[in-house]
Amino acid sequence: MRSLEPLQAPVDPVEALRRVGFLLERSRQHSRRVEAFRGAAQVLRGLDEGEVAQRVKAGTITDLTGIGKSTAGVIEQAVRGELPDYLATQQDEHGGPLVEGSEAYTEAIIGDCHLHSDWSDGGSPIEEMVLTAVELGHEWMVLTDHSPRLRIANGLTAQRLAQQLELLERINASLGDAITVLSGIEVDILDDGALDQTPEMLGRLDLVTASVHSKLKMAKGPMTRRMVAAVSNPRVNVLGHCTGRLVTGGRGTRPQSDFDARAVFEACAEHDVAVEINSRPERCDPPDELIELALDIGCLFAVDSDAHAPGQLEMKAYGAERAERLGVPLERIVTTWEVERLVEWVGSEDQR
Incomplete structure (x- = not known):
């Protein structure tokens, strides 16, 4: 078993959301926060190719049920080719080894x-x-x-x-x-x-x-x-x-x-x-x-x-x-x- 390497830009929006959910679970955060990001990833999986970028450009990504302010921020930055700030923070705070020396x-x-x-x-x-x-x-x-x-x-x-x-x-x-x-x-x-x-x-x-x-x-x-x-x-x-x-x-x-x-x-x-x-x-x-x-x-x-x-x-x-x-x-x-x-x-x- 290995640890996951930190994601770097550019990153797929679904993968960015999945990784945030993983890091929140790994650090034992509240399940409602985890569900928000994993649920948003599932919403994106159900969209036609190109629709995510179109909605980000039009400013309508939050019109989708299951996409809130925090998850939309991750999606928008990922679509623009940036490493989402929320993901970067989670990787910095919770992405290191769980145990040192083993x-x-x-x-x-x-x-x-x-x-x-x-x-x-x-x-x-x-x-x-x-x-x-x-x-x-x-x-x-x-x-x-x-x-x-x-x-x-x-x-x-x-x-x-x-x-x-x-x-x-x-x-x-x-x-x-x-x-x-x-x-x-x-x-x-x-x-x-x-x-x-x-x-x-x-x-x-x-x-x-x-x-x-x-x-x-x-x-x-x-x-x-x-x-x-x-x-x-x-x-x-x-x-x-x-x-x-x-x-x-x-x-x-x-x-x-x-x-x-x-x-x-x-x-x-x-x-x-x-x-x-x-x-x-x-x-x-x-x-x-x-x-x-x-x-x-x-x-x-x-x-x-x-x-x-x-x-x-x-x-x-x-x-x-x-x-x-x-x-x-x-x-x-x-x-x-x-x-x-x-x-x-x-x-x-x-x-x-």
């Missing part, structure tokens, strides 16, 4: 086992997530929208997941060698350790990330049994944000769940399930001491973005820094593997 680990991470689209609680279409991943140098990514019980996140029923799989086939057919988009899910771990999706649908997916999202204050014994049961399921490949903690951010803080981490990580090692290093700053999950425990036990790891927007895909740099600092070998991080090796590792249910 370039080797960051560049080695070429995949992502945990990200979301607007099919569940993400903010952008699958196509925009894919395009940004290509720009960042991803070689593969796994789309893992939520499962049905997580209604607040618009989790996918079996029927909607089947529809998404059909769309992914069409997207992959159009991509050539640019990137491989694998099918997946972030499946909710139910109270008894069962998985919140039908076995038939789970069997159709390339990779399954399983996470606890409910009853995070469950007593230690039941929570341990719940998590061990989940990672023992042959269909699970990655254990997502295992403690459920929140350490900062707009949702406030939340303590980590109480479970026997050694028992859970030993089950992960036994069943060849990777422990996720969730890169979102508000999660920073697992904490350092649990990563060290999983490392000692012999677990694999997945440095994932848990991105809900294109500008969050690069947040894997935070997880890469932690992995390097804690001494996790690159060969034990599945998101550094070539896609062929990843697919072989996942294997079939009969092989696991």
Whole structure:
């Protein structure tokens, strides 16, 4: 994974708007600001060739629904061949490396086992997530929208997941060698350790990330049994944000769940399930001491973005820094593997 090079004039108006949206997401700005720029880019995509320049010349660009003062300013300067001032400011303030000193680990991470689209609680279409991943140098990514019980996140029923799989086939057919988009899910771990999706649908997916999202204050014994049961399921490949903690951010803080981490990580090692290093700053999950425990036990790891927007895909740099600092070998991080090796590792249910 690489950082995006700053845009220089001249720049296409759509690309200027997309990059502003990316930088706003990357710096965790309010979603309404992001939506304004991404929405404006979508409006321009729907116009006939030459109409943008004609409207800028006539002063009617803001007559279009979805184009406001700030977005119009970016469009007008881009059409005139200038680098828009708003874009230049965002690049100066938010375009540098997210983390200093972990370039080797960051560049080695070429995949992502945990990200979301607007099919569940993400903010952008699958196509925009894919395009940004290509720009960042991803070689593969796994789309893992939520499962049905997580209604607040618009989790996918079996029927909607089947529809998404059909769309992914069409997207992959159009991509050539640019990137491989694998099918997946972030499946909710139910109270008894069962998985919140039908076995038939789970069997159709390339990779399954399983996470606890409910009853995070469950007593230690039941929570341990719940998590061990989940990672023992042959269909699970990655254990997502295992403690459920929140350490900062707009949702406030939340303590980590109480479970026997050694028992859970030993089950992960036994069943060849990777422990996720969730890169979102508000999660920073697992904490350092649990990563060290999983490392000692012999677990694999997945440095994932848990991105809900294109500008969050690069947040894997935070997880890469932690992995390097804690001494996790690159060969034990599945998101550094070539896609062929990843697919072989996942294997079939009969092989696991």
